[in-house]
Amino acid sequence: MRNVKPILVLAVCTLLFGGLHATREQQEGPPVNDKQDDFCSIRNTTFQSGEVLAYNVYYSIIGIYVNAANATFTVNQERLNNRPVYHITGVGKTTSSLEWVSKVNDRFETFMDTGTLQPYKFVRNIQEDSYKKFETVTFNRNAGTAITNEGVYKVPGCVQDVVSALYFARNINFDKYKEGDKINFNMFLENEVYNMYIRYLGKENIKTRYGKFRAVKFKPLLIKGTVFEGGEKMTVWVSDDENRIPLRVESPLKVGTIKVDMMGYQNLRYPLSSLRSLR
Numbered sequence: 001m002r003n004v005k006p007i008l009v010l011a012v013c014t015l016l017f018g019g020l021h022a023t024r025e026q027q028e029g030p031p032v033n034d035k036q037d038d039f040c041s042i043r044n045t046t047f048q049s050g051e052v053l054a055y056n057v058y059y060s061i062i063g064i065y066v067n068a069a070n071a072t073f074t075v076n077q078e079r080l081n082n083r084p085v086y087h088i089t090g091v092g093k094t095t096s097s098l099e100w101v102s103k104v105n106d107r108f109e110t111f112m113d114t115g116t117l118q119p120y121k122f123v124r125n126i127q128e129d130s131y132k133k134f135e136t137v138t139f140n141r142n143a144g145t146a147i148t149n150e151g152v153y154k155v156p157g158c159v160q161d162v163v164s165a166l167y168f169a170r171n172i173n174f175d176k177y178k179e180g181d182k183i184n185f186n187m188f189l190e191n192e193v194y195n196m197y198i199r200y201l202g203k204e205n206i207k208t209r210y211g212k213f214r215a216v217k218f219k220p221l222l223i224k225g226t227v228f229e230g231g232e233k234m235t236v237w238v239s240d241d242e243n244r245i246p247l248r249v250e251s252p253l254k255v256g257t258i259k260v261d262m263m264g265y266q267n268l269r270y271p272l273s274s275l276r277s278l279r
Contacts, residue, residue, distance in 0.1 A: 048269040050075065051268060055070065117168050122164070139155065151191070199221075243272060
């Protein structure tokens with residue numbers, strides 16, 4: 001049962017926080033192309049201050065899914081250094097029934113420019129049993145640097161953190177792309193810049209634990225690590241409406257499978273018109 005701990009941690013802090021957790025085993029991403037320029041010029045048309053999204057994280061090793069953790073995401077509009085920002089907070093906790101295996105209480109935050117959706121600051125506060133880690137990253141756009149607890153690192157002009165990437169990706173206009181197209185972007189994590197991409201897979205109807213939806217389907221590039229095998233193993237479905245909220249995330253692990261379902265929402269910017277029926 002000791003192997004369950006990293007799986008639960010990654011389920012909460014990785015699958016929902018962009019699905020793009022990276023380790024020191026860096027894998028080369030695709031070369032930058034014109035589609036990344038489109039990604040850098042995206043503006044927010046999907047979410048608003050006050051939005052709350054709630055998720056259940058399920059883990060399976062023998063075909064039976066167990067509710068392993070819960071996560072919530074909140075959006076608030078604030079000011080940081082006299083600049084308007086979206087303060088987005090993601091909190092992940094193991095369920096009480098599994099705290100005897102591993103107790104996780106993790107908090108991730110990003111502060112994004114309301115105009116460009118580029119992050120100014122990223123905060124990670126991890127509490128996993130006796131292990132604790134607090135990290136801040138400050139992005140200096142003028143200098144092209146990211147300042148962390150461990151030093152100063154060069155970053156490109158258009159770069160995301162693991163939380164801002166999720167909300168940035170919600171604003172992709174997938175109608176511009178054909179099935180199989182890749183949309184490239186850069187991510188800063190663990191003091192490294194990673195060349196990432198999302199592969200668009202079209203639209204389909206899905207049934208989740210919440211209900212039946214019209215959905216947009218895509219696969220993000222995963223970085224090879226201790227639990228993920230890397231490559232395009234994860235699948236993400238977002239609502240096929242103006243909100244583009246993540247509805248379901250699925251991914252095989254080296255041991256077992258993870259599934260994440262949206263189970264509640266508040267203060268969406270638009271009606272959830274992609275919902276066809278409740279479960």
